[in-house]
Amino acid sequence: MTADSLEFAARSLGVELSTDLRAALLDVYRGLDAWPDAEPALRALKGAGLKLALLSNMTAGMLHGGIERAGLRGLFDRVLSTDEVGSFKPAPRSYALGPSALRVPVETILFVASAGWDAAGAKWFGYPTYWVNRTAAPVEELDATPDGIGRDLDELVAFVRER
Numbered sequence: 001m002t003a004d005s006l007e008f009a010a011r012s013l014g015v016e017l018s019t020d021l022r023a024a025l026l027d028v029y030r031g032l033d034a035w036p037d038a039e040p041a042l043r044a045l046k047g048a049g050l051k052l053a054l055l056s057n058m059t060a061g062m063l064h065g066g067i068e069r070a071g072l073r074g075l076f077d078r079v080l081s082t083d084e085v086g087s088f089k090p091a092p093r094s095y096a097l098g099p100s101a102l103r104v105p106v107e108t109i110l111f112v113a114s115a116g117w118d119a120a121g122a123k124w125f126g127y128p129t130y131w132v133n134r135t136a137a138p139v140e141e142l143d144a145t146p147d148g149i150g151r152d153l154d155e156l157v158a159f160v161r162e163r
Contacts, residue, residue, distance in 0.1 A: 002029060006022065006025055029058070029062060031069070033069075034070035037152050037154055038153060039070070039075075040154075041153035041154060042072060042075045048160070052076050052077055053077055053079070053098060053101065053102060055080045055082070055089075055095075055098055057081075058081060059081055060079070078102060082094040084097060085097060090117060090124070095121060095127065096125070106125065106126040106127055107126060110129070112130045113129060114132050116138075116142075119144070120142040121144075123144035124144050128147045130148040131150075132150060132151075132156060133150070134152065
């Protein structure tokens with residue numbers, strides 16, 4: 001999907017991508033850094049006895065490589081790639097991975113999203129949702145307001161502790 005999106009963007013802009021440039025741009029996804037607040041927030045949530053799972057449109061290899069590179073190994077109880085169901089978020093089949101893998105009802109999982117569209121998709125599916133809105137973007141006009149919104153993961157930890 002990332003490769004297809006890159007090709008679409010290049011065509012839309014009238015940019016010709018060489019094979020090497022295309023590969024280099026796609027390889028950037030394998031080297032993404034975690035936000036500085038990720039490790040302390042995840043450790044705080046894990047220390048509070050919560051089970052943590054990650055659900056992404058990235059491939060399993062990209063996810064595990066990123067977790068390892070960021071020093072977050074051992075913090076997630078489950079790492080779920082939408083590749084498992086041959087679909088991408090915001091398709092309901094992708095969001096269904098969470099309750100199915102964790103074997104708990106959807107309403108008992110707080111879905112934390114970094115994109116407004118993902119928070120809306122999760123909310124439509126039935127998750128309580130929290131949007132980490134680092135850019136102070138407006139809420140999506142999708143008739144699915146998150147249950148909580150914060151600017152960083154410290155605010156997420158505070159939200160979870162208040163619940």
